[in-house]
Amino acid sequence: MIMRRAPPLRRAYVPLAARVALALAASASVVYADPDGAKIERGAAIYGDYCASCHGDGLRNTSGGATFDLRRLRPEDHDRFLNVVLNGKTQMPPWRGALKLEQIEAIWAYIRATIDR
Secondary structure (H helix, E strand, C coil): CCCCCCCCCCCCCCCHHHHHHHHHHHHHCCCCCCHHHHHHHHHHHHHHHHCHHHHCHHHCCCCCCCCCCHHHCCHHHHHHHHHHHHHCECCECCCECCECHHHHHHHHHHHHHHHCC
8 A cells, every 4th residue: 555645735825015914913912011101100109108298299399398399300310319218318308228229219200200291
């Protein structure tokens, strides 16, 4: 008995443009999660819990206190911000040990996002 092999399967010819279109359609259907948006939201919550009582809601101190106006912070002030939050300054208490660095960075992201609006 002679056994014959089945003919090899042929790959379907799909033009490059069609493959690119399929790849784009597949990637467009993936939900995009904005990690910075989540960080800003966490920062807003932490700011509300720890900072708003002195620096005001939405970075606006309407109580007339003499606290630093956080809206004056510029991107290049990041190191100064970290130092003051961790170690305190004049009326600002030190938050070292009370806030993790990740939380402080989330507050910074919230401040930057609020200023840049």
